[in-house]
Amino acid sequence: QVQVVESGGGLVQPGGSLRLSCAASGSRFSAYAMGWYRQAPGKERELVARIVNSGSTNYGDSVKGRFTISRDYDKNTADLQMNSLKPEDTAVYYCFFRVSGTNYWGQGTQVTVSS
Numbered sequence: 001q002v003q004v005v006e007s008g009g010g011l012v013q014p015g016g017s018l019r020l021s022c023a024a025s026g027s028r029f030s031a032y033a034m035g036w037y038r039q040a041p042g043k044e045r046e047l048v049a050r051i052v053n054s055g056s057t058n059y060g061d062s063v064k065g066r067f068t069i070s071r072d073y074d075k076n077t078a079d080l081q082m083n084s085l086k087p088e089d090t091a092v093y094y095c096f097f098r099v100s101g102t103n104y105w106g107q108g109t110q111v112t113v114s115s
Contacts, residue, residue: 001026002024002025002026002097002099003024004022004024004095004096004097004104004105004106005022005023005024005025005106006020006022006093006094006095006107006108006109007020007109008020008021008109009093009110009111010110011114012085012111012112013085013114013115014085014086014087014113014114014115015085016085016113017082017083017085018082018085018111019079019080019081019082020079020082020093020095020109020111021077021078021079022036022077022078022079022080022095022097022106023075023076023077024076024077024097024104025076030073031053031076031098032052032053032098032099032100033051033053033098034050034071034097034098035047035049035058035069035095035096036048036050036069036078036093036095037093037094037096038089038093038094039091039092039108040090040091046060047059048063048067048080048093049063049067049068049069050069051069051070051071051078053073057069062088066082066083066084066085067080067081067082067083068080068081068083076097078095078097080093082111085111085113087113087114088113089111089113090111090112090113091110092109092110092111093108093109093110094106094108
């Protein structure tokens with residue numbers, strides 16, 4: 001079993017930055033991919049960023065050029081650096097690790113962008 005825990009959310013003003021962190025623990029495993037989704041009230045969950053074993057990354061169109069995902073596969077951590085934040089980035093951010101064909105999710109962390 002894999003446990004995933006996020007941290008780093010909070011309140012930030014438009015134009016500001018936040019860094020989210022995510023760590024996975026449990027039985028010894030090797031994650032194929034890790035990343036972040038988000039869900040705003042009344043909206044579907046959407047991809048924010050994903051990184052796979054090769055180092056290849058995918059970003060949602062709305063965050064390209066502003067957000068950067070990084071990972072440490074040895075430590076099973078994944079961070080999301082968020083810059084130039086906008087009010088529309090307000091959402092609950094969920095981290096996931098994909099292990100042996102299964103996605104393991106964290107409980108989510110709230111990010112609120114408001115003046």
